[in-house]
Amino acid sequence: MTAPSPIELEIILLSLKVAFWSTLIALPIGISTAWLLVRKKFYGHALLNGIIYLPLVLPPVVIGFFLLSILGRQGPVGQLLDNIFGITVIFTWQGAAIASGIMSFPLMVRAIRISIENVDRKLEDAARTLGASPFRVFYSITLPLISPGILAGTLLAFARSIGEFGATITFVSNIPGETRTLPLAIYSLVQTPGGDTGALRLVVFSIIIALTALLISEYLAKQAQRGIGN
Amino acid sequence: MLTVSLTHQFKNFRIDVNFTVESGSITSLYGRSGSGKTSIINMISGLQKPDIGFIKVGNDILLDTNAGIYKPPENRGLGYIFQDSRLFPHLNIQENLLYGIKNNLINNSQIGFDSVVDILQIASLLERKPNTLSGGEKQRVAIGRALLTQPRLLLMDEPLASIDAQLRGEILTFIEKLRDALGLTIIYVSHSIEEVIRLADQMVLISDGNQRATGNVEEIMGRLDLHPLTGRFDAGAVLSTKVESYDKKYDLTGLSFNGGVLRVTGTNLPIGSSVRAHVRARDVSIMLDHPRDTSILNIFEGTIVAVGDNTGSQIDIKIDIGSPLIARITKKSFDELGLQVGSIIFTMLKAVAVDHRSLGGKR
Numbered sequence: 001m002t003a004p005s006p007i008e009l010e011i012i013l014l015s016l017k018v019a020f021w022s023t024l025i026a027l028p029i030g031i032s033t034a035w036l037l038v039r040k041k042f043y044g045h046a047l048l049n050g051i052i053y054l055p056l057v058l059p060p061v062v063i064g065f066f067l068l069s070i071l072g073r074q075g076p077v078g079q080l081l082d083n084i085f086g087i088t089v090i091f092t093w094q095g096a097a098i099a100s101g102i103m104s105f106p107l108m109v110r111a112i113r114i115s116i117e118n119v120d121r122k123l124e125d126a127a128r129t130l131g132a133s134p135f136r137v138f139y140s141i142t143l144p145l146i147s148p149g150i151l152a153g154t155l156l157a158f159a160r161s162i163g164e165f166g167a168t169i170t171f172v173s174n175i176p177g178e179t180r181t182l183p184l185a186i187y188s189l190v191q192t193p194g195g196d197t198g199a200l201r202l203v204v205f206s207i208i209i210a211l212t213a214l215l216i217s218e219y220l221a222k223q224a225q226r227g228i229g230n
Numbered sequence: 231m232l233t234v235s236l237t238h239q240f241k242n243f244r245i246d247v248n249f250t251v252e253s254g255s256i257t258s259l260y261g262r263s264g265s266g267k268t269s270i271i272n273m274i275s276g277l278q279k280p281d282i283g284f285i286k287v288g289n290d291i292l293l294d295t296n297a298g299i300y301k302p303p304e305n306r307g308l309g310y311i312f313q314d315s316r317l318f319p320h321l322n323i324q325e326n327l328l329y330g331i332k333n334n335l336i337n338n339s340q341i342g343f344d345s346v347v348d349i350l351q352i353a354s355l356l357e358r359k360p361n362t363l364s365g366g367e368k369q370r371v372a373i374g375r376a377l378l379t380q381p382r383l384l385l386m387d388e389p390l391a392s393i394d395a396q397l398r399g400e401i402l403t404f405i406e407k408l409r410d411a412l413g414l415t416i417i418y419v420s421h422s423i424e425e426v427i428r429l430a431d432q433m434v435l436i437s438d439g440n441q442r443a444t445g446n447v448e449e450i451m452g453r454l455d456l457h458p459l460t461g462r463f464d465a466g467a468v469l470s471t472k473v474e475s476y477d478k479k480y481d482l483t484g485l486s487f488n489g490g491v492l493r494v495t496g497t498n499l500p501i502g503s504s505v506r507a508h509v510r511a512r513d514v515s516i517m518l519d520h521p522r523d524t525s526i527l528n529i530f531e532g533t534i535v536a537v538g539d540n541t542g543s544q545i546d547i548k549i550d551i552g553s554p555l556i557a558r559i560t561k562k563s564f565d566e567l568g569l570q571v572g573s574i575i576f577t578m579l580k581a582v583a584v585d586h587r588s589l590g591g592k593r
Contacts, residue, residue: 122316125277128303129310130330131379140329144320228320 004205012205015181018093019161022101023154026108030153034112055167056106064170067099071171095172096164096179103167104160108153115149116142148224155217159210182206232287232383232415236273238280245269245280245439251432253288254413256405258426258447261436261459267419268313270436271385274417275310276303287383309381313388315372317360323371324356330379341412346374349404365392369401377408384408384416390425402428423451423464427506428590435459447506452554454538454546465546466510467556473499482527482581489552493527494584506590511546511558513583517576518567528579530555534571540564549577 004012036042037049055063071078072090081087089095119142127137143150165183172179174188186202189195232251238244245266251257259267272278274285276292279300285293287308292301303310317326327343347353350370360368369389376384386405390398406429408414420426426433426447433450435443437459443450451460451468458465471485471492483499485492485507492507499505521529532551539546545564549555555577569575 122312122314123318125303126310126312126316127318127329128277129275129306129308130375131304132329133304141318 001201001204004201008201008205010177011180011182011185011202012209014093014177015162016209018096018100018181019158021094022097022104022161023108023158025097026101026105026157027150027154030105030108030112030157031150034109034116037109038113038116052109053106055103060103060164060166061170063102064099064167067095067102067167067171071095071098089172091172091175091179093172093178096168096181097161099167099171100161100164101157103164104157107160108157111153111156112146112149115146115152118149119145145228147227148221151217151220151224155213159213162206162209162213182209232417233285234270234274235284236270236280237282238269238273238278240269240439243439245273247434247436247439247441249434249441249444251415251417253415254409255431256409256416256418256429257432257434258430259417259419259434259436260423260426260430261421263421265436266439267421267436268387269439271310271387271417271419275308275385276301276306277310307379307382309376309379309384311369311372311376311384311386311389313391315360315365315368315392317363317368317371317375319360321360322356323352323358323360323363326360326371327352327356327375327378330375341377341380343378346377349407350374366394366397366401369393373401373404382415384414385419386416387419388421389418390420390422398425405429423461423508424588424590427451427468427508427588448553451508452548452556454536454548454556457538457546463512464508464510465556465558466508466513467548467554469507469509469553469555471505471507473501473503473505476501487553489532489555490530492579492584493581494589495581497586497589499589507584508588508590509555509579509584510588511556513579514555514557515578516547516549516557516559516563516567516569517578520576521578524578525580526578527581530577530579532575532577534569534573534575537569537571549575551577 033052037045068090069075073079073082073088078088078090081089089098124137124141127141132140163183165187168179168181169184174180174184180188182202182205186199189199189202231253234250235248237246243266247270259270261267269278273280273283280295282295283293284295291299292306293299318329321329347356350373352367352370352374355363355367355371363371369392373389390401393401402425405416409416418425418429430447433445433447434441435450435456442459443453443456448468448470450456451466469487469492471487473483474486474491475484477484481496482493483497485494485505494507530551532549532555534547535550535554536548537545540561543561544558545561547557547559547569549557557577
């Protein structure tokens with residue numbers, strides 16, 4: 001086993017870039033959504049809940065197809081973005097990030113949601129009586145207390161993004177250097193005669209990335225638990 | 231002065247109270263668990279909104295549902311000490327103590343950090359996390375944290391519930407200090423008559439969400455019509471006494487009151503101090519003639535002034551011995567002795583029946 005070749009390195013870095021940005025953008029939206037679902041009663045609560053969890057139960061290809069229809073050149077949002085900002089996301093790594101972000105979103109929301117449900121509301125009440133505004137209560141009490149859940153959700157989403165295949169290939173295709181992430185590259189190699197060795201190498205790199213992420217998350221989770229006094 | 235008037239309909243429970251609290255005094259909301267005491271102070275704190283209500287501290291209206299005024303808890307300037315201390319687990323003790331200081335409205339520093347740490351003896355805990363503290367330590371920190379917000383009123387919801395008996399006395403002394411040295415107004419929720427006797431300047435008796443009686447402790451505990459709300463086991467008169475003498479040889483303390491001297495065992499109360507003595511009705515017995523050759527040290531002559539409900543096997547009798555005293559005897563004895571209102575009788579009370587828990591400091 002030798003170090004990754006320039007092409008392999010490009011694939012790995014692209015995968016990390018796509019996963020990083022998709023997770024980063026999804027995080028604030030995920031925290032707000034989880035908080036909304038746990039703490040607020042509103043009309044359409046059940047519907048929002050259902051829509052968020054759809055990617056978990058639908059075939060990824062279907063999500064890719066939806067994205068294509070909405071964000072593609074002929075799609076309503078895609079046309080709008082093109083006309084106003086001159087942006088196209090289809091066939092770009094940004095499009096890949098959108099696809100993997102949407103696919104991993106339910107996992108992220110789920111983990112954060114559970115941690116918000118477990119927050120002792122009495123502590124938030126106590127903070128209010130000590131003079132803290134609801135906003136201060138959120139960032140000084142709620143947010144630190146759910147940090148292990150946020151961490152778990154983030155890493156879960158990151159891992160899911162690295163592995164995202166179906167929605168990505170449907171929405172942004174399989175373009176080397178732009179949208180060919182690790183799973184897509186492995187798929188391509190497997191489809192090519194004599195590509196098995198190359199595929200195996202990429203599989204090993206995938207495993208290394210996954211294990212590293214897991215170890216880091218274990219370590220950070222322990223730190224976070226200690227931080228909130230558990 | 232604090233004015234409180236609240237009405238709120240829960241599913242199968244109704245809160246209906248109306249009382250005022252003098253500045254610098256301790257008012258105890260007394261009642262059994264589940265009688266609605268906690269809901270009442272939650273409404274005062276602003277954590278719960280009543281259907282109809284009016285709350286005013288001095289000239290500051292905190293709540294007036296008719297005028298549409300509702301101040302959120304963070305703007306009320308009240309300190310709240312919960313039954314479970316509710317320290318923030320992710321902050322250390324010092325950070326917990328400082329949490330309420332920055333953005334509080336009242337900027338006098340009558341209660342300083344160092345003095346709070348000193349009085350509560352928590353200096354050695356400052357760097358620690360709450361999960362390493364004992365129940366008593368946590369509660370002391372919680373009291374300090376609330377005090378440091380410079381509250382104009384302190385709400386305490388059974389603050390001693392999670393504290394062992396030994397430490398209770400210390401914290402009770404500390405609460406008295408808060409009132410006397412800092413002039414803090416305190417609302418103290420409790421279902422322990424012992425704590426009420428010790429602390430309360432005023433007592434509000436709560437039952438099923440309703441305010442049944444308001445007044446000083448002696449008066450309310452002396453009312454037969456309020457049994458068993460004032461406690462089934464603990465029912466009994468409260469005497470205002472002064473420590474008069476101490477008999478070193480027999481380790482007996484003499485407490486003088488309007489009607490004689492009550493002798494109790496032990497106690498290390500300073501001579502001359504005012505003390506409330508809680509005499510449980512079940513510890514008082516009755517004789518028609520002055521008893522002779524008895525081990526009982528406390529014998530008082532008196533007149534029966536009231537007879538309570540006589541439908542059960544026991545009867546509570548109120549006797550005027552100079553101060554009101556309540557005796558609980560069986561229906562059988564009551565009939566056999568031919569007792570009635572106006573009967574002149576002798577009451578007996580064992581000195582050992584009034585222990586240190588039945589005695590409370592009073593201003």
